[in-house]
Amino acid sequence: MKKMRGAVRLLVALMVAAFLGTGGWIGYTVYTQGGRWAANNMNNRLNSRRKSVGMGEISDRNGVVLAYTDGEGRRWYAKDKNVRRALSQTVGDQMSMSGTGVETFHAGTLLGLSGSIIDRTRQYLSGDRYQGDNIRLTVDAELCAYISQNFPSGKEGAVCLLNYKTGEILAMVSKPDYDPERLAGRQATADTTGSGYLNRCLQGQYTPGSAFKIVTLASALSYMQGGPDPGVESLTFLCEGPRSFGNSFVRCYDGEIHGQMSLNQAFAVSCNVTFASIAQALGAERLVSTAERLGFNDNFAFRDLILYESTIPTRIPESIELAWTGVGQGRLQVTPLHMAMIAGAVANNGVMQTPRLIQRVTGAKGTPRLRAAPAPYGQVLEVQVAHRLRDYMAYAVKAGTGSRAALKGYRVCGKTGTAEVSDDKSVATNAWFVGFLDDPAHPYAIAVVVEQGGTGGKAAAPLAAKAFKKAIGLLGA
Amino acid sequence: MARSLSHHAMRRALYRSNTKVLMTGVMIFQALGMLLLALKTSPLDTQALGMAILMPLVTWLSLALYGRLFRIDRALMLLFLFLCSIGLVTLQDIARSPETPFLQALYTLLGLGAMGMGILLMRVLRRWDRYLVPLMLLSLAFLALPLAMGSWKYGAKNWIEVGGVSIQPSEFGKPALILCLAAGLSGRPRLTKCLPVLGYAALLCGLLLLARDLGALLLYFLTTCALFYAATSHGLLTLAGLGAGSGCAVAAYHLFPYVAQRVESFQNPWSDPLDSGYQIIQALIAIGSGGLLGLGLGRGFPRNIPLYHSDFIFAAICEEFGVLFALGLLGIYLVILVRGAGIALAARSSFHALTALGVVILIACQTLVIVGGNTRMIPLTGVTLPFISAGGSSVISMMGCAGLLLGVSSINAHDEWEDYRRRVAEEEP
Numbered sequence: 001m002k003k004m005r006g007a008v009r010l011l012v013a014l015m016v017a018a019f020l021g022t023g024g025w026i027g028y029t030v031y032t033q034g035g036r037w038a039a040n041n042m043n044n045r046l047n048s049r050r051k052s053v054g055m056g057e058i059s060d061r062n063g064v065v066l067a068y069t070d071g072e073g074r075r076w077y078a079k080d081k082n083v084r085r086a087l088s089q090t091v092g093d094q095m096s097m098s099g100t101g102v103e104t105f106h107a108g109t110l111l112g113l114s115g116s117i118i119d120r121t122r123q124y125l126s127g128d129r130y131q132g133d134n135i136r137l138t139v140d141a142e143l144c145a146y147i148s149q150n151f152p153s154g155k156e157g158a159v160c161l162l163n164y165k166t167g168e169i170l171a172m173v174s175k176p177d178y179d180p181e182r183l184a185g186r187q188a189t190a191d192t193t194g195s196g197y198l199n200r201c202l203q204g205q206y207t208p209g210s211a212f213k214i215v216t217l218a219s220a221l222s223y224m225q226g227g228p229d230p231g232v233e234s235l236t237f238l239c240e241g242p243r244s245f246g247n248s249f250v251r252c253y254d255g256e257i258h259g260q261m262s263l264n265q266a267f268a269v270s271c272n273v274t275f276a277s278i279a280q281a282l283g284a285e286r287l288v289s290t291a292e293r294l295g296f297n298d299n300f301a302f303r304d305l306i307l308y309e310s311t312i313p314t315r316i317p318e319s320i321e322l323a324w325t326g327v328g329q330g331r332l333q334v335t336p337l338h339m340a341m342i343a344g345a346v347a348n349n350g351v352m353q354t355p356r357l358i359q360r361v362t363g364a365k366g367t368p369r370l371r372a373a374p375a376p377y378g379q380v381l382e383v384q385v386a387h388r389l390r391d392y393m394a395y396a397v398k399a400g401t402g403s404r405a406a407l408k409g410y411r412v413c414g415k416t417g418t419a420e421v422s423d424d425k426s427v428a429t430n431a432w433f434v435g436f437l438d439d440p441a442h443p444y445a446i447a448v449v450v451e452q453g454g455t456g457g458k459a460a461a462p463l464a465a466k467a468f469k470k471a472i473g474l475l476g477a
Numbered sequence: 478m479a480r481s482l483s484h485h486a487m488r489r490a491l492y493r494s495n496t497k498v499l500m501t502g503v504m505i506f507q508a509l510g511m512l513l514l515a516l517k518t519s520p521l522d523t524q525a526l527g528m529a530i531l532m533p534l535v536t537w538l539s540l541a542l543y544g545r546l547f548r549i550d551r552a553l554m555l556l557f558l559f560l561c562s563i564g565l566v567t568l569q570d571i572a573r574s575p576e577t578p579f580l581q582a583l584y585t586l587l588g589l590g591a592m593g594m595g596i597l598l599m600r601v602l603r604r605w606d607r608y609l610v611p612l613m614l615l616s617l618a619f620l621a622l623p624l625a626m627g628s629w630k631y632g633a634k635n636w637i638e639v640g641g642v643s644i645q646p647s648e649f650g651k652p653a654l655i656l657c658l659a660a661g662l663s664g665r666p667r668l669t670k671c672l673p674v675l676g677y678a679a680l681l682c683g684l685l686l687l688a689r690d691l692g693a694l695l696l697y698f699l700t701t702c703a704l705f706y707a708a709t710s711h712g713l714l715t716l717a718g719l720g721a722g723s724g725c726a727v728a729a730y731h732l733f734p735y736v737a738q739r740v741e742s743f744q745n746p747w748s749d750p751l752d753s754g755y756q757i758i759q760a761l762i763a764i765g766s767g768g769l770l771g772l773g774l775g776r777g778f779p780r781n782i783p784l785y786h787s788d789f790i791f792a793a794i795c796e797e798f799g800v801l802f803a804l805g806l807l808g809i810y811l812v813i814l815v816r817g818a819g820i821a822l823a824a825r826s827s828f829h830a831l832t833a834l835g836v837v838i839l840i841a842c843q844t845l846v847i848v849g850g851n852t853r854m855i856p857l858t859g860v861t862l863p864f865i866s867a868g869g870s871s872v873i874s875m876m877g878c879a880g881l882l883l884g885v886s887s888i889n890a891h892d893e894w895e896d897y898r899r900r901v902a903e904e905e906p
Contacts, residue, residue, distance in 0.1 A: 001830070004665075005822055007707040008834055012818040015841045019811045022845055023804050025854050030764060030800050037765030042758060045766050045778045108766065 032301045038108040049111045050094075054364075056110040056132035058091055058102055060141040061170075061359055066091050067103065067180075077180045083141045085177040086148035089199035090139060090357075093180035097197040100306045102135060102357070103180075109133050109361055109369075131364030138168035138359045146470045147173045152459060157430075157450040158200035158336040161467055164344030164436060164445040166374040167353030169305075170471060172337070174200040203308050205333035206449055209419025210253075210270045210401075210456070211432040212328030214342060217267060217392060219290035220278050221385045233388075237266050237274040246319025250276040250327065253418055253455075267392045268400025270416065272327045279326020284316040287326065293380050294342050295352065296334075304357040304372070310334040329420060336447040339434045341377070344445035346389045347413070347436040350381035390438060397461075402433065405461035407468055411438040414446075414464065416456030428452035431459035442472050496551045500540060503559045504533035510566035510774065517775045524575050528582060532562055539589050543883070547596050548894075550886035553816050556809055557592075557864060557879045561585050561872065563806065564790070564865035571779045571793055572786055577867055584869035588876030595652070595880020596887060605660040605828055612660075613677045616653035619646045620684045627688070633859070635690040645870035647685060647693040652877045654681060654697055655704075655835035662708035663828035671709065675701070691736070692860035696843055698722050703838045704831055743856035756783050760792035760851050764800070771799030786867040788859045791851040810844045810863075813837070820886045823893075829885045836882040840875070 037043075055075065058067040066078045066087060075094050078084040092101015103110070112132035147159050151173065161171040178196040198204065224232035239258035242251040252258065252272045258265075266274035279287055291312045292298070300307040311333045316322045324330045337355060345352035354375045361370040381389070393413035396402045401416040414435020421427050431453035436445035446464050453459030511529035515522045536558050544551050565585065569578040602608070623646055627634045636643045661674025678701040685694040702722070706715040729736045738753055746754030746761075759782040766772065779785045779793035786793075795803045817837035824830035840863050847866075850857035861871040864879075 001827060003710045004707055004827055004830060007710050008818060008821050008830065011703050011707060011834070011838065012814065015814055015838065015845075016811065018845055019807060019814065019841070022848055022852075022854060023807050026800060026804060026807075026848075026852050029852060029854075030768075033761075034765040034768060034800075037761040038768070040758070040762050040765075043762045043766060044781050045762075048778065108768070 032303075035106070035108060035303065036301075036306070039105045046107050046111060052130065053111050054131040056112070056134040056364070058110070058135050058137065060087075060137055060139050061168075062140065063136070064141045066137070066141065078141065080141075080145065081179070082145040082149060084181065085179055086144040086173055087139065087141065088177045088180050089174050089197065090137075090144075090172045091180065093178075093183040095183045097178075097183060098199060099197075100199050100202050102137065105306060106135060106358070109135060112364075133364070133369055134362050136359045136362070138170065138356055139172060140170050140471075140474055143171045143467070143471055143474050144173050147171055147463070147467050148175070148177065150463060150466050151175050152450055152453060152463070155450050155453055155459075156195070156200075157448070157453065158204055159446070159448050159463065159467060160201040160337050160340050161444055161446045161471060162337075162340055162344060162355060163443055164348045164353060165443040167344075167356045167377075168359070168374075169337070169355055169357050170444065170475065171467065172199070172201045172357075174198065174204070200449070201336045201447075202306060204335060204449070205308055205310070206336070206430060206432075207419040207421060208328045208332055208334045208339065209417035209430065209432055210272075210275075210328050211339060211415050211417030211419075211434045211447075212332060212334070213267060213270065213275050213326075214346065214389065214393070214415050214434065215291050215294060215296075216275050216279055216282075216287065216326045216328075217263075218294070218346075218381055218385060218389055219282055219287050220263075221388050222290060222382060223282060223286045224278075232278065233263055235263065237261055237263065237271070237277070239266075239271050239273045241273075243273045243276065245276060245280065245323040248320040250320070250323050264392060264395055267415075268396040270396075270401050275326045276323035279322050280319075282326070284318065284322050284325075287322070288312055288314055288316065293378075294345065295338060295377065295380065300338075302354055305355065307337055307355065308335050310338045328417060336449050339432075340445045340447035342380075343393075343414070343434045343436045343447065345380050346386050346393065347438060347443065347445055348386075349383050350379050350386035352377040352380045393435060394438065397435065401455075401457040402435065402461050404457055405433055405435060405464045405468075407437075407465050410442070410468070410472075412436075412465070412468065413438050414461070416461055418455045418457075421452075428454060431456045433460035433464045435464060437468055437472075442468075442475070444468060444471055496540075496555055499552055499555050500536070503555055503562065504536055506559070507532035507536065507562045507566070510562070511569065513774055514566070514569050522575075524579060525569055528565065528569065528578075531582075532565065535586070535589070536562075543593060543596065547600060547884070547887040548890045549596060549883040550816065550820065550890075553813065553820075553886065554592075554879075554883055556813050556816075557876070560809060560864035561588070561876075563794070564862075564867070564872075566774070567790060567794055567797065567865070568786055568867055570775050570797065571777070572867070573780065577786060580869065581867050581872070584872045585876075587869070588873045591873045591877035592880035592883065595877045595882075596884040597880075599829070599832070599881055599884025600887060605656065605663075609657060609660045609674075612653055613657050613674075616650050616657070617677070617680060617684070619653075620650050620681060620688075622646055623688055624684065633689045633691075635685075635688045635693070642869070645868070647688070647690050648868075648870035648874040649877075650681060650693075651696070651700075651839060651874050652881060654678065654700065655832060655839065655878065655881065658701060658704045659828050659831035659835055662704060663826065663831055665708065665827070668709070668711070668714075671705065675705065689735070691739075692846065692858035695846060695858055696839060696860060699842045700835055700839050704835050707834055708827065708831055739856045739858070743853065746853070756789065757853055757857060759783065760789050761853060763789075763792045763796040764852065767796035767799050769800050771795070771797050771802060773797065784859075787861055788847065788857070788866070789851055790862050790866045791848050794865075795851075807844070807848065810841065814841045817882055820882060820889060823889045824885055825889070825892050829888060833882050833885040836878045839878060 055069045059065050069075050089098040092098045092103030096104040110132045156175050159173045162169045176196040220232045238260050241257045242249040258271045296310050296312045313331050354377045397405050397412045397414050402414045405412050405414050417432030419430040431450040433448045433456050448460040448464050450459045508529050511525045515525035568581050623635050623637050627637050635647050702718050742753040746757045763782050777796040779796050782789045821830045821833035843863050847860050847862050849855040863875045
């Protein structure tokens with residue numbers, strides 16, 4: 001009997017542990033995923049509720065109304081057409097065409113699905129129409145409209161600008177856009193062929209091109225620093241045109257030959273041969289490890305928004321594929337917002353902030369429901385590495401390919417990218433600029449993509465400078 | 478005078494333990510929940526109103542009856558009744574036709590009868606080894622019935638129709654399995670003596686596999702392993718058994734497409750949201766919509782979930798009552814687990830200890846399997862949430878199992894009372 005009692009105790013302890021684990025799992029999974037599930041467009045509750053509930057209001061950080069419902073239950077969007085279009089995918093629409101939009105992803109909040117018992121009772125007693133919660137976003141409507149209007153005309157792409165200290169997204173613009181007003185009645189036809197509904201900042205999975213050299217350099221600075229071998233920063237590199245890796249060649253953009261140079265210069269002129277060699281010396285394992293620390297291959301489950309995954313293959317064959325990966329041309333996919341977050345982490349002493357789109361949620365009568373606070377995603381780079389990287393990125397803007405991003409009176413740091421999207425140059429390259437302002441009063445990080453825009457230095461960098469300037473003017477010190 | 482007082486106190490402590498607060502709470506929940514649902518519809522829902530009055534009454538009466546007759550653990554019985562009433566209130570609210578909660582109420586009454594029978598069996602029958610072989614043969618025959626005369630339903634062949642009522646033999650096999658294992662494994666038998674009863678359990682599992690009742694199969698298997706370990710303390714052998722079971726599961730995954738499909742829709746339900754992933758996605762959406770505090774009783778739309786009244790009732794409860802309540806519900810099962818384990822530990826004979834343990838393990842495993850399935854923690858296997866899901870066979874057999882556990886508690890109290898009397902008699906000859 002005594003032995004049996006011991007066994008019984010063990011079994012019951014196991015079951016208790018299983019119960020606690022299950023409870024923990026439920027709490028965790030509902031906390032992290034619950035909003036996503038509720039916002040799914042297969043949720044019939046939302047549609048039946050839209051008819052009976054006054055949907056809450058969406059406004060920008062300054063209180064500019066972006067969406068509201070009138071007394072008859074019709075949904076209206078921002079008065080200014082430019083604002084409406086610039087924020088179309090960010091705000092979303094009543095038909096959930098932009099699946100990542102606030103109107104869809106936060107429909108549960110806007111419809112007051114989980115409103116407090118006190119509010120429900122009050123509204124029940126007063127006989128008022130049930131009113132959902134109001135959401136104030138972190139974006140600045142004017143800044144978004146400005147960026148949208150200054151985007152190279154006729155081009156597609158994305159710009160996102162965030163505060164790297166707090167993670168607040170200040171601007172998120174995706175081109176082409178659409179007018180959500182036309183979808184408000186649930187019958188009118190849309191004015192876009194479909195790709196306008198995509199929020200390219202969150203859902204666009206692009207080849208990063210040379211903008212990825214930030215990651216390669218971060219990995220080199222972390223792993224090839226001193227020890228028995230000379231540190232990577234004390235080496236000189238030689239670029240004599242295309243260099244063979246295994247069975248193929250890596251060449252620099254436009255067939256340039258950079259000659260002998262330091263690491264600093266190689267980064268500034270974006271020498272492919274040098275970075276292919278660095279990737280080769282690092283090895284796939286270390287490069288992937290740095291990228292994964294920076295958030296690659298993480299199935300981001302942020303509370304405020306849906307951000308698609310940035311991916312790097314976990315096993316990269318040595319030689320040519322690894323070489324091209326180090327240059328940003330391998331089987332890599334990144335989202336613009338994630339690139340802005342990486343730039344922000346470099347600026348913020350290696351700490352990446354969780355991106356935030358919701359500033360606060362208030363009940364219909366103004367009772368605060370949620371006031372968001374910054375939450376770090378993690379220390380993704382060592383402090384020294386982040387500081388060194390910042391200096392490299394500053395030099396790339398001061399004397400390198402990113403010179404058109406420079407802004408008088410401010411220290412702009414950044415990296416351009418010119419991503420090949422076809423093997424035979426039949427399609428023009430995607431232009432990238434990823435960078436930040438090194439300024440404690442204006443801690444802004446940016447990522448700009450202009451699809452088929454040509455080189456990053458010419459097409460993307462000038463827009464970044466303009467956006468920074470406007471943001472400084474609008475958001476002040 | 479002083480002695481009779483302490484006698485009295487001892488009696489109370491052993492037999493009755495003060496459960497007034499718990500009982501009042503359960504009765505208030507039953508009355509208020511049903512009253513709320515009665516007032517929801519504009520001509521008063523008379524069925525809900527009737528239940529609002531009858532449920533507390535039945536609770537009070539059955540507790541008084543069994544408490545006085547058998548000196549059972551009253552708190553534990555109240556918790557079982559509480560779970561049943563959560564099920565009834567939820568069903569009254571969400572079921573498409575009022576017939577479902579009405580029938581469920583009838584089944585629960587039958588279940589109370591089964592509970593009484595369970596207690597009585599434990600109290601009256603002491604020589605279980607005599608009935609072991611007949612019980613084994615009977616339950617084997619019973620479980621084989623659906624294979625002979627049943628029909629496929631939801632991909633399993635585990636139902637039989639008797640006079641217009643469908644019965645699920647695998648549910649009624651549960652108490653039989655526990656009793657047979659407890660009888661066959663009691664008294665620390667040598668390994669060879671365990672073999673017949675283990676073979677019997679394996680046969681049962683084989684029948685369930687033929688019927689494709691994978692949920693029940695899993696529960697039978699886990700209960701058998703747990704009882705074998707408790708009875709023999711053979712850790713390595715038990716682990717080997719569990720390993721063999723896992724091996725069979727992997728083999729099933731490769732052999733049977735329907736098992737592979739279950740796992741597939743568990744791993745990535747969103748890849749096929751309208752077909753194989755539909756159930757679990759609708760469950761998750763319901764849970765997410767409910768949030769922390771739920772949409773409120775009568776305010777949710779759980780009928781969007783397939784099988785919302787049986788396999789997915791946990792998701793429906795999450796939607797209506799909220800995740801906090803659902804966690805509290807898990808807490809109730811946890812209390813039942815711990816208190817039931819206490820009964821098993823206090824039992825004087827290994828047969829009784831094993832019976833109590835078997836019931837407790839079965840209830841706990843079944844809860845975890847279905848709650849984990851509902852919340853996408855593990856692949857979904859269709860079993861009921863004990864005492865709560867709609868289904869006559871399930872609630873009657875579960876109440877019967879609960880009766881066995883309460884019966885052991887009653888025997889324990891009786892034994893302790895005898896001890897006390899003997900001690901007192903020795904002190905004052």
